[in-house]
Amino acid sequence: MAEREIWSAADLLARLEHRGKFFILDVRNREEFERVRLEGRTPLPAVNVPYFEMLELGGKDDMLDSVIAYMERELASQLPRDQPILAVCAKGDTSDYVAQGLSRLGYASATLKGGMKVWSEHYSARTVVEDADLAIYQISRPARGCLSYIVAGAGKAIVIDALRHLHPYLDLARNLDWVHSRGLEITAVIDTHGHADHISGGTALAAAAGAPYYLHPFDAIHPTDVLPATIAYNFISDGQAFPIGRHELKALHIPGHTLGLVALRLGDRYLFTGDSIFIRSVARPDLGGKAEAWAPLHARSLRRLLTLPGGITVLPGHFSTLDEADDSGRFAGTLDDLKKRNEGLQVLQREGEAGFIRYLLESLPRFNPDYLDIKRVNAGLLKPAEEDAATLELGKNVCALSQAYTATGGAS
Numbered sequence: 001m002a003e004r005e006i007w008s009a010a011d012l013l014a015r016l017e018h019r020g021k022f023f024i025l026d027v028r029n030r031e032e033f034e035r036v037r038l039e040g041r042t043p044l045p046a047v048n049v050p051y052f053e054m055l056e057l058g059g060k061d062d063m064l065d066s067v068i069a070y071m072e073r074e075l076a077s078q079l080p081r082d083q084p085i086l087a088v089c090a091k092g093d094t095s096d097y098v099a100q101g102l103s104r105l106g107y108a109s110a111t112l113k114g115g116m117k118v119w120s121e122h123y124s125a126r127t128v129v130e131d132a133d134l135a136i137y138q139i140s141r142p143a144r145g146c147l148s149y150i151v152a153g154a155g156k157a158i159v160i161d162a163l164r165h166l167h168p169y170l171d172l173a174r175n176l177d178w179v180h181s182r183g184l185e186i187t188a189v190i191d192t193h194g195h196a197d198h199i200s201g202g203t204a205l206a207a208a209a210g211a212p213y214y215l216h217p218f219d220a221i222h223p224t225d226v227l228p229a230t231i232a233y234n235f236i237s238d239g240q241a242f243p244i245g246r247h248e249l250k251a252l253h254i255p256g257h258t259l260g261l262v263a264l265r266l267g268d269r270y271l272f273t274g275d276s277i278f279i280r281s282v283a284r285p286d287l288g289g290k291a292e293a294w295a296p297l298h299a300r301s302l303r304r305l306l307t308l309p310g311g312i313t314v315l316p317g318h319f320s321t322l323d324e325a326d327d328s329g330r331f332a333g334t335l336d337d338l339k340k341r342n343e344g345l346q347v348l349q350r351e352g353e354a355g356f357i358r359y360l361l362e363s364l365p366r367f368n369p370d371y372l373d374i375k376r377v378n379a380g381l382l383k384p385a386e387e388d389a390a391t392l393e394l395g396k397n398v399c400a401l402s403q404a405y406t407a408t409g410g411a412s
C-alpha cells in the first residue's frame with residue numbers, strides 16, 4: 001500500500017505556485033469538470049472519470065473493490081507512477097475513497113480536502129509592503145482569479161474590492177501584529193466599480209466593521225436594467241482623497257470597463273487599478289452591453305493611467321492565470337514593466353486610441369449571462385441564498401480581454 005496524503009486548499013495552492021508535479025484524477029461528473037477545473041502556472045495533466053461510472057463499471061459488490069477494479073482495468077495506462085495522483089471531487093468525500101483505492105494499487109495518492117467547494121472559497125493573503133507607516137496586503141481568491149486589498153497605516157485600514165467572504169479581512173484586521181499596531185480598525189470599504197464577475201463583500205464588510213462603504217454613483221445603476229441600486233453607499237468622485245495614516249489614497253475616475261470605475265493612487269508608489277490594467281491584459285469594455293460606446297472611454301482612461309510615473313506599482317483587480325504572479329505569489333508590476341509585458345498597453349502605445357478600440361472590440365471573450373444577475377446582487381436588486389450565490393460565482397472570472405491569453409490557454 002502506497003502513501004495517501006490529504007491536501008488542504010493551501011497545500012494545493014503552494015504546489016500550484018511552485019510548479020509541484022502531480023496528476024489529477026477528477027471524479028466529478030463531466031459537465032462540472034468541463035465548467036471548472038484546477039489550473040496551475042502551467043497546464044495540469046488530468047483525467048476525468050465520474051465516480052458513479054467507476055462504481056457501475058467496476059463490477060464488484062463492494063464499493064471500494066469496484067473503484068479499484070475499474071482503475072486497474074481502465075486507467076492503469078494513464079496513471080503515472082512517478083508523481084502523486086490527486087483525487088478531486090465536489091466536496092472531498094468520494095475523492096478520499098478514490099485516493100484509498102489508488103494507494104491500495106501502489107500509487108502515491110492524495111485527496112483534496114473539501115473538494116472543489118473548499119478550493120473555490122479559499123483565500124490567500126500576501127504582503128505587498130510592510131513599512132513602519134504603511135502596509136498593503138493582497139488578498140486573492142485563487143480559484144476565481146479575484147484580487148482585493150487591505151491598505152493600512154497608523155492602526156487604520158481601508159479595504160479595496162472586498163470579496164464575498166468576510167473572514168479574510170476581519171481576521172487579518174483583528175489579528176495583525178505589525179510594527180506598533182496590534183489589530184486594525186477598518187475605517188472605509190471601497191469598491192473600485194460595480195462588479196459583474198463576483199459578488200462584492202463591500203457593503204456587508206462595511207456593516208460588520210461599522211465603516212462607510214464607497215462606490216462611484218455611475219456604478220450604482222444597473223447598466224442593462226437601468227434601475228438604481230438599493231444598497232447604502234457613499235459617493236466617490238474623481239480626485240477624492242481617503243487618508244490612511246501619513247498617506248492617502250486618491251481616486252481617479254477611469255470609465256471604460258464600467259462607467260463608474262475608479263483607480264486608487266497612493267502617491268507615486270502604488271496604483272490599485274481595479275478592472276483597467278491587469279498584469280498581462282486589460283479589462284473588457286462590454287459587460288454593460290455597450291462595448292462600442294464604452295471602448296473609447298476605456299482607451300482614454302488607460303492613456304491617462306499611462307501618464308503616471310513609470311515606477312508606480314500596479315496592483316490589479318484580477319488575474320487570469322497563476323503564472324502572472326511573481327515568485328512570491330503576488331500579482332504586481334511597475335507601470336514601466338507592464339508597458340513592455342501587457343498586450344493591451346502595447347497595442348495602445350503602438351496603435352493609438354483608434355487601433356486600441358479596434359483591438360478591444362475584436363478581442364471580447366464570451367459573455368457570461370450570470371454577470372447580469374451578479375450586477376443585480378451587487379446593486380441590492382437581488383438577494384440570493386448562499387447556495388445560489390456560490391453557483392453564480394462558479395469558475396474563473398472573465399473580466400480580461402481574451403486575446404492575451406489564447407496563447408497560454410487561459411481565460412478566453
Ligand SMILES: [Fe+2]
Nearest residue numbers: 195196275399
Ligand atoms: Fe469587473
